[in-house]
Amino acid sequence: MQELNVVGKSVRRKDALDKVLGKSQYSGDIKLPGMLHVKVLRSPVAHALLKNIDCRAAESLPGVHAVLTAKDIPESNTHGIIIKDEPVLVMDKIRKIGDPLVVVAAETEEIALRALSLIEVEFEELPAVFDPEEAMKPEAPKVHDGGNIQSIRKIRKGDIEAAFAHADIVVETSYRTQMQEHAYIEPEAGVAYLDGDVVVLRVSTQNPHFDCKEVARNLALPLNKVRIVQAPTGGGFGGKLDISVQIYIALLAIRAKRPVRLVYTREESMLASTKRHPYVIKYKTAADKNGKLMAIDVIVIGDTGAYASYGPGTLTRSAVHATGPYEVPNVRVDAYTVYTNNPTAGACRGFGVPQLAFAHEQQMDMVAQRAGISPIQVRLLNALRPNSQTGTGQVLETGVGFVETIEVAQAKALEVLGRIC
Amino acid sequence: MSKFEYYRPKCLNEVFKLMAENHGYSLLAGGTDLMVKLKENLIKPTAVIDLDGLEGLKGINLEAGRIVLGALTTHTRLEQSELINRFAPALAKAAGLVGSPQIRNKGTVGGNMGNASPAADTVPVLIALGAEVVLSSKEEIRTIPLEELFLGPGRTVLKPGELITTISFEVLNHQGCSFQKLGKRKALAISVINASASLEIEPETKVIKKVRIALGSVAATAVRVSAGEEILIGNYYSSELIKKAAEEVSKAIRPIDDVRSTAIYRKRVAEVLVGRALEEAWSQVTCTRGG
Amino acid sequence: MDVPWKKPGAKLPVLEGDKNMSKQTINFMLNSQKVSAQVESDSRLVDFLHEMGLTGTKLGCGEGDCGACTVIIDGQTANSCLVLAPQIDGKEVTTIEGLGSYEQLHPLQEAFIEEGAVQCGFCTPGMLLSAKALLDENSNPKREEIIRSISGNLCRCTGYTKIANAIEKVVRSKS
Ligand SMILES: Cc1cc2nc3c(=O)[nH]c(=O)nc-3n(C[C@H](O)[C@H](O)[C@H](O)COP(=O)(O)OP(=O)(O)OC[C@H]3O[C@@H](n4cnc5c(N)ncnc54)[C@H](O)[C@@H]3O)c2cc1C
Ligand code: FES
Ligand code: FES
Numbered sequence: 087m088q089e090l091n092v093v094g095k096s097v098r099r100k101d102a103l104d105k106v107l108g109k110s111q112y113s114g115d116i117k118l119p120g121m122l123h124v125k126v127l128r129s130p131v132a133h134a135l136l137k138n139i140d141c142r143a144a145e146s147l148p149g150v151h152a153v154l155t156a157k158d159i160p161e162s163n164t165h166g167i168i169i170k171d172e173p174v175l176v177m178d179k180i181r182k183i184g185d186p187l188v189v190v191a192a193e194t195e196e197i198a199l200r201a202l203s204l205i206e207v208e209f210e211e212l213p214a215v216f217d218p219e220e221a222m223k224p225e226a227p228k229v230h231d232g233g234n235i236q237s238i239r240k241i242r243k244g245d246i247e248a249a250f251a252h253a254d255i256v257v258e259t260s261y262r263t264q265m266q267e268h269a270y271i272e273p274e275a276g277v278a279y280l281d282g283d284v285v286v287l288r289v290s291t292q293n294p295h296f297d298c299k300e301v302a303r304n305l306a307l308p309l310n311k312v313r314i315v316q317a318p319t320g321g322g323f324g325g326k327l328d329i330s331v332q333i334y335i336a337l338l339a340i341r342a343k344r345p346v347r348l349v350y351t352r353e354e355s356m357l358a359s360t361k362r363h364p365y366v367i368k369y370k371t372a373a374d375k376n377g378k379l380m381a382i383d384v385i386v387i388g389d390t391g392a393y394a395s396y397g398p399g400t401l402t403r404s405a406v407h408a409t410g411p412y413e414v415p416n417v418r419v420d421a422y423t424v425y426t427n428n429p430t431a432g433a434c435r436g437f438g439v440p441q442l443a444f445a446h447e448q449q450m451d452m453v454a455q456r457a458g459i460s461p462i463q464v465r466l467l468n469a470l471r472p473n474s475q476t477g478t479g480q481v482l483e484t485g486v487g488f489v490e491t492i493e494v495a496q497a498k499a500l501e502v503l504g505r506i507c
Numbered sequence: 508m509s510k511f512e513y514y515r516p517k518c519l520n521e522v523f524k525l526m527a528e529n530h531g532y533s534l535l536a537g538g539t540d541l542m543v544k545l546k547e548n549l550i551k552p553t554a555v556i557d558l559d560g561l562e563g564l565k566g567i568n569l570e571a572g573r574i575v576l577g578a579l580t581t582h583t584r585l586e587q588s589e590l591i592n593r594f595a596p597a598l599a600k601a602a603g604l605v606g607s608p609q610i611r612n613k614g615t616v617g618g619n620m621g622n623a624s625p626a627a628d629t630v631p632v633l634i635a636l637g638a639e640v641v642l643s644s645k646e647e648i649r650t651i652p653l654e655e656l657f658l659g660p661g662r663t664v665l666k667p668g669e670l671i672t673t674i675s676f677e678v679l680n681h682q683g684c685s686f687q688k689l690g691k692r693k694a695l696a697i698s699v700i701n702a703s704a705s706l707e708i709e710p711e712t713k714v715i716k717k718v719r720i721a722l723g724s725v726a727a728t729a730v731r732v733s734a735g736e737e738i739l740i741g742n743y744y745s746s747e748l749i750k751k752a753a754e755e756v757s758k759a760i761r762p763i764d765d766v767r768s769t770a771i772y773r774k775r776v777a778e779v780l781v782g783r784a785l786e787e788a789w790s791q792v793t794c795t796r797g798g
Numbered sequence: 799m800d801v802p803w804k805k806p807g808a809k810l811p812v813l814e815g816d817k818n819m820s821k822q823t824i825n826f827m828l829n830s831q832k833v834s835a836q837v838e839s840d841s842r843l844v845d846f847l848h849e850m851g852l853t854g855t856k857l858g859c860g861e862g863d864c865g866a867c868t869v870i871i872d873g874q875t876a877n878s879c880l881v882l883a884p885q886i887d888g889k890e891v892t893t894i895e896g897l898g899s900y901e902q903l904h905p906l907q908e909a910f911i912e913e914g915a916v917q918c919g920f921c922t923p924g925m926l927l928s929a930k931a932l933l934d935e936n937s938n939p940k941r942e943e944i945i946r947s948i949s950g951n952l953c954r955c956t957g958y959t960k961i962a963n964a965i966e967k968v969v970r971s972k973s
Contacts, residue, residue: 319918
């Protein structure tokens with residue numbers, strides 16, 4: 087093959103030099119003349135009606151430049167990557183612990199924190215729901231007006247009933263996976279300043295174009311008046327796709343007419359950011375006596391927390407991947423995205439696939455056990471190969487490397503362990 | 508963080524004076540516990556008295572058959588000390604399992620006691636070694652068994668104006684000691700449970716003469732569990748005996764559910780850890796002292 | 799710093815601790831240079847370094863757990879989020895800014911770049927200082943010792959294999 091300059095070569099990262107020298111300016115490192123510091127007042131309760139916010143004492147604290155609530159958002163007051171269901175600042179209803187209520191810009195972080203402590207918040211707590219299966223019941227507290235089932239993604243292929251009726255082996259199990267924090271090592275941060283009539287943001291983000299649209303929409307600005315620059319970003323793993331500090335700092339830079347900076351503490355990062363969706367998976371597999379898969383019947387319930395974020399996308403991916411890397415002739419999957427008063431769940435490495443892998447791989451081992459064959463045999467027997475058809479009817483013509491991967495893994499196991507499994 | 512004055516006195520008398528003058532003082536050794544508490548606003552001292560200037564409290568010495576540790580000795584120093592590795596390797600092991608290199612470089616044995624966490628890693632070993640602590644104030648110097656220092660999580664018998672100056676234990680022949688820790692990870696993990704045991708044998712007969720079994724994170728303070736000790740005393744070492752003692756310890760303890768684990772898990776795993784701790788202690792007697 | 803929670807009715811102390819505490823003068827060595835500075839008694843070393851314009855030291859947790867804020871004090875690594883600025887009076891501090899320069903990289907910095915041990919880079923300054931402290935004390939560490947030396951530094955992107963490889967590369971090239 088022809089030798090190429092970059093492809094097939096180890097290349098030096100362009101930004102590695104600055105990074106090893108400690109010269110990279112992450113957004114929290116940026117200092118601007120006259121810069122103010124921002125803090126966010128967040129809800130200590132998971133579900134409540136917001137009655138009143140009294141900011142007068144905070145506003146009159148020396149060194150405080152702006153104290154803003156939902157009323158100060160010029161437009162919309164919503165954001166969300168798929169559905170705009172999350173307020174920038176809560177207007178009337180709190181849906182999770184950590185929901186943002188007030189933002190403050192002050193001369194120092196300390197003054198901003200003191201200002202937060204002077205804000206009086208009145209709310210009326212509502213019964214909350216923290217379990218997605220509970221949330222699906224009609225009598226459950228409603229997180230959003232439209233009900234707690236945000237969406238359902240269905241896949242139907244072949245004849246499930248017939249397959250289960252004729253199966254020799256049926257394996258049925260419930261699985262639960264946990265919520266997970268991305269824990270990127272750099273907590274969310276950003277600075278904003280005005281350059282003429284353009285508000286410029288340098289932020290820790292994975293999604294600058296989306297950020298630009300959300301900032302512009304909420305601030306009632308045309309897109310060309312908002313400029314988002316992705317600062318070197320200390321990890322994201324899907325957790326920095328959603329809005330974090332962006333709208334607050336843009337708003338405050340404009341209102342206070344000063345550059346502003348907001349850096350989350352680790353605690354605030356954990357409280358406010360999205361998580362990996364915790365799942366409930368009810369998985370039923372049918373196979374013949376040799377271990378050949380005949381059907382799967384799967385219910386997936388994804389707890390997306392207080393706001394949808396990437397929930398519907400994640401659950402769609404889970405539905406599509408419910409068969410795993412196996413050819414299954416008859417498929418039924420119902421994947422629910424469900425609201426609760428838990429932390430919002432969004433994109434997280436693997437996007438709904440790891441949760442399902444946990445379930446279908448257990449199922450495969452149990453099918454193997456029942457058929458009296460090895461875990462590798464059951465996988466080779468059912469593997470997707472070139473020209474296999476997936477659960478959604480797609481014919482995979484090329485690029486199907488599952489069998490080869492197993493073979494290489496087998497060879498490696500033999501080499502390292504002296505046996506296959 | 509609240510506002511406070513910072514002092515770094517050079518001698519104990521100055522420390523006593525500062526403690527008398529500043530009622531809301533906190534002592535600062537390595538700061539690895541104190542700084543976290545300050546950050547979380549769990550304490551609001553008016554003065555922070557840094558003990559780092561007390562060079563005399565940083566050493567490890569062998570004095571009249573006792574190992575004497577200055578309260579300001581760091582975990583790194585303990586782990587690397589020749590004296591400790593020779594006479595109390597279990598303590599070197601425990602110190603080496605605290606937090607991370609950074610934490611061990613700063614964190615001190617006195618701070619580990621002063622913080623009075625039931626999960627402190629050097630405490631069970633020092634209890635098993637029969638350690639005594641010296642508490643000094645302007646008025647008096649008193650020596651108490653280490654177990655008696657603790658009243659509950661974060662609470663000690665230290666009076667205002669008093670500090671821990673040294674910790675010491677007797678070096679015995681025919682004794683073995685051990686340390687076992689279970690954390691959620693290998694580094695930077697506070698113990699879900701930890702255990703230490705010391706065994707002293709009659710050199711001629713090999714009968715077990717004296718036993719101390721101490722556990723952390725199973726009660727409000729580190730505890731000695733005599734139920735397990737009694738089974739061993741006066742008997743020959745055997746794996747059945749060890750098993751029985753470990754079972755008794757597991758039955759006797761009353762752990763709780765908390766952020767790090769559950770009571771039931773702790774009870775079950777205590778049996779395993781105590782079993783291992785006793786085996787390890789025995790291997791130390793036989794290997795190092797040729798018994 | 800924590801965001802104080804506010805429950806309705808609960809009165810939080812106002813302007814508490816606003817007494818004007820005296821600043822202290824500290825003298826210390828920073829990256830081989832003498833420094834004399836005024837610090838507030840309650841400021842953390844990591845914040846003080848940032849105020850001095852040295853932003854290479856990172857803040858990831860503020861509680862000693864992540865190691866992003868690692869610096870070397872008197873030859874030993876420490877979490878600068880757990881050290882008060884006045885504590886460094888009379889001491890010698892090395893931060894990432896003292897490790898190398900564009901003109902002359904430290905061999906560890908070179909190796910980190912070569913081995914792909916840097917991704918987001920937020921853990922990198924702390925990792926490098928932990929590695930430097932190890933090599934200063936032991937020029938020929940075993941793989942286990944290398945791994946142990948960075949056990950107080952979390953990396954969420956790269957993982958530890960390439961970082962350990964980079965450190966090992968420097969060890970091998972020296973011996
Ligand atoms: C990330 C992290 C990981 C950790 N991991 C572990 C672990 O694995 N195992 C473990 O046991 N601990 C662990 N700790 C806790 C801590 O490091 C240890 O308890 C350490 O020994 C405390 O010592 P210090 O010198 O830092 O104490 P400091 O923080 O300086 O002091 C702790 C307390 O003791 C008091 N004190 C200090 N010295 C004296 C004295 N001479 N007389 C009287 N009172 C005194 C102080 O006033 C304070 O209340 C960890 C801490 C952190 C931040
Ligand atoms: S910021 Fe200091 S250890 Fe994480
Ligand atoms: S490179 Fe991102 S945390 Fe290490």
